[in-house]
Amino acid sequence: MILIVESLPILLKGTLVTIQLTLAGLALGLVIAIPVSFFQVYGARVPRLVCSIYEKTFRSIPLLVLLMLIFYGLAEVGVRLDPFVACVLGLGLRSSAYQSQIFRGAILSVGKGQTVAALSIGMTRFQTFRYIVFPQALRFSIAPWTNELTVVLKDSSMAYALGVVELLRQGSYIIARTYEPMVIFLLCAAIYLALTLFANRILAFVEKKLRIAGFETREVVH
């Protein structure tokens, strides 16, 4: 019990880094994913192809390999990155590939009639996207995006491999001193669980706030 009480502050310090990694990775992913998905749906042939190759590449490389490449690989050619930055980059690049597919699917699930109707009242292509397609696509994407958030949150633990002192590494430091792997790792797991549940709660709330009467974005009501 004392062990738990003493470890908790240290673990929470690591948790803070985990949260930073997750948020920064997701944000980077989001910033890249929006134009990628946009070009995949609306782009001309060449940008569409480029985005498609980008997306397939980063969806196919294991995150750990990507992190090694960014941190050790780039160092060899002279680009030395801070481990934290390298991790954000790795998490962000991979997440952008997945997020782009979330947004692409969401944009495509907004019926074509919506676009045609918007154009018919004289909206430009941009206005149509901004006022008609995007607000609807956003609602379609919240549920899958929540899932992506939890994936990035859990995969931020791979930052361990680059020596970023996040939750898992803080845990292993404690274990090195106390030889209590079961308790400490369980504690780490519990923190990941709590974070995931919390994130789900927040996004479920957002989803409910944005809900429109009768316009169901989920097939089954939970």
Add this chain to the structure above:
Amino acid sequence: MNQEPVLMVVDLRKKYGATEILKGVSLELKKGETKVIIGPSGTGKSTLLLCINRLVEPDSGKVFLEGEEITSKNAHRMRQKIGFVFQDFNLFNHLTALDNVRIGLIKVQKLPKDEATQIALEQLRKVGLADKAHLYPSQLSGGQKQRVAIARALAMRPKLILFDEPTSALDPELIGEVLSVMIDLAKSGMTMLVVTHELGFARSVADEIVFMENGVIVEQGPPSEIFTNPKVERTRQFLRRLTELYGEERR
């Protein structure tokens, strides 16, 4: 009086792949005129409407609105002057009836919100839906959705409204409410081009009936002539079939 037509379509042609959908269609609409296009499905009636305001790019031919040619360059400006009512309504799902009607006024015509709201409410009242202004499309019946769609088109104060089978997706008992709005509209002097199978509507308000088949206009003329004494045998056949299917007097 030599009045310039509101809409002039000159030799419009469109191919999808190898299939020629429009094989040179020309027609004119004078101000306040209601023209009804009838014809079997798949003969290019919808494509014709879509090509008129460049929602589909025609291969060749010209379209003039009040003397100004509609091109792919000015399409988005010209579309503001042409209302379009779709078969399956295409209301914006994430907006209330009121917002559906006023979004074009606010975002496209850049009217202040108060003014846009006033116009929108007025249009909703005209189609008998002022009390449904705050409902979302999914909370409305098909007939109500189509009336909102008509209000949305009207709010932009168009010179011309194109109707693409506006009652074909409706349950029979909901057709009447939409048709009566359209009849009022025609009588109020709106210029309308209507693709429909509703012969009762055509008979009571159309100034002219256009019979289209296989991408060309087979015959056109006033309803009295087309309905009682069509010149072309094919028109006669088609009308007989339609009358059998839908009943002549139903409205």
